[in-house]
Amino acid sequence: MAQALRSVEDETPQTALVAQVNADPGLVLLDQERFNQFYEAIKQETDKLVPDLTTEKGRKEIASMAFKVAKTKTAIDAAGKLLNEEARAKINIVDAARRDIREKLDALKDEVRRPLTEWEAREEERVAACEGLIARMKAAAIVPLDDTAEAVADRLAQVKAFALDEGQFQSLLPAALQQQTATVEALTAAHARLVKEEADRAELDRLRAEAAERAERELAEAEAKVAAEAAERAKQEAEARAARAAEEERARIEAAAKAAEDAARALAEAAARAEREAADRAHADALAAEKRRADEADAARKAEADRIARETAAREAEEKAAADAAAARAADIEHRSKIMGAAKVAIMGMGVGEQAAIGIVRAIAAGDVPNVSIKF
Structure with a gap:
């Protein structure tokens, strides 16, 4: 490049700059203006080249310039x-110097600041401990729904014992004293x-236990009373049936005796009439008397059979009525038991114990709970 540009050293004012750059290419790296001047000098030389691609010499000149x-x-x-x-x-x-300086000065800074740093750490620990105690006292003041008087008393004693x-x-x-x-x-x-709430709950539990015990006792008494009344009614009904049977038997005996007496009287009268009749009618009268006796005996037997049938029908009707009444009482007891059992289960579903639920149902059934009843 130096040889190519040497031919124009006497032709342009920038040839000296080109020579300097050729000698020291680094000159244009730190001076943009000098590079621009150098570039213009090169550009002037390249602009003078007339490309001729038709000859080998012209093509070599182009390649040489590039x-x-x-x-x-x-x-x-480079x-x-x-x-x-x-x-x-x-x-x-x-x-390297910066790193060494930083490390030494940082170490010196840390050495100078160490007493303050240690004090700040102790101060942070002290403040954290104090704030932690304040937070503990604040948390201790929270009383959950399931808290007890004993637990609250323990926390109260602990908070009072804190030395500030x-x-x-x-x-x-x-802030600590205020908290x-x-x-x-x-x-x-x-x-x-x-x-107070725990005392009230204890009293309420006692009253509920007493009410449940009273309701259970009253229910047992009511059931015993119902059983006794049923037994008494059964006894009275049996005695009434026996009395009616005895009365009917007495009436039957009296009727039979009367029928026999009437028959005997009729026979005697017939005999007297037969004796007064003529001898030729004696045999016919005897036959007629015998027939009458047979008819009367048949009538008596028929009457007795009718009476026995009537007594049997009446007795069966009474026994059926008694059985129907007993079945109705048993069905009523079973119906009431089912309803009270369903009420007990529903109350237990609300978190009430079984015995307490039984006591509540019995109390309602006995009318001990105002404005509350069970529909049977």
Whole structure:
């Protein structure tokens, strides 16, 4: 490239710059204006080339000019790489110095600040401990629904026992004292409320137990009374049936005796009439008397059979009526038991124990619960 451009050194004002760049390609890397001038000098030379592709010489001139430009580019690029390497070496030296300086000064900074750092750590621990105690007191003031008076009393004693040292709490002491006072007040009120509620629940449980026991006793008494009344009615009905049977038997005997007496009287009268009749009618009268006796005996037997049939029908009707009444009573008892059992199951479904549920149902059935009844 230097030889190609040497022919124009005496023709343009930029030839000196071209020579400098050829000697030191790195000159245009750090000076954009110098590169622009150098580029214009090269461009003037390339512009003077008249391409002639028709001859081998013309084609070689084109290739030679392009090669010279490429060679100049390579020389400048190589100079740039060298500058980069030199710069990197300097950068590495500077970076190593920076690292050493940073490490030493950081160590010195940490050494100087160590007392303050240790104090800040202790202060953070102190503040965290104080805030943790305040948070514990705040949490202790919360009374869940399932809390007990005993548990609240334990927390209250713990909170009262907290010693709030001014040297430890410092600026947090007012907040700690305020929270301790608020927690003590809240737990004191909650303890009083829970003591009363637990006493009320115990009394309510006692009253419910007494009501259940009374309802069970009254139900047993009512069932015994119903059984006794049923037995008494059965006894009275049996005695009434026996009395009616005895009366009917007495009436039957009296009727038979009367029938026999009437028959005897009729026979005597017939005999007297027969004796007064003529002898020729004696045989016929005897036959007629015998026939009458047979008819009367048949009539008596028929009457007795009719009476027995009537008594049997009446007795069967009474026995059927008694059986129907007993079945109706048993069905009513079973119906009432089913309804009370269903009510017991429904109450148990609400979280009530079985015995308590039985007591409630019996109390309702006995009318001991105002404005509440069971529909049978």
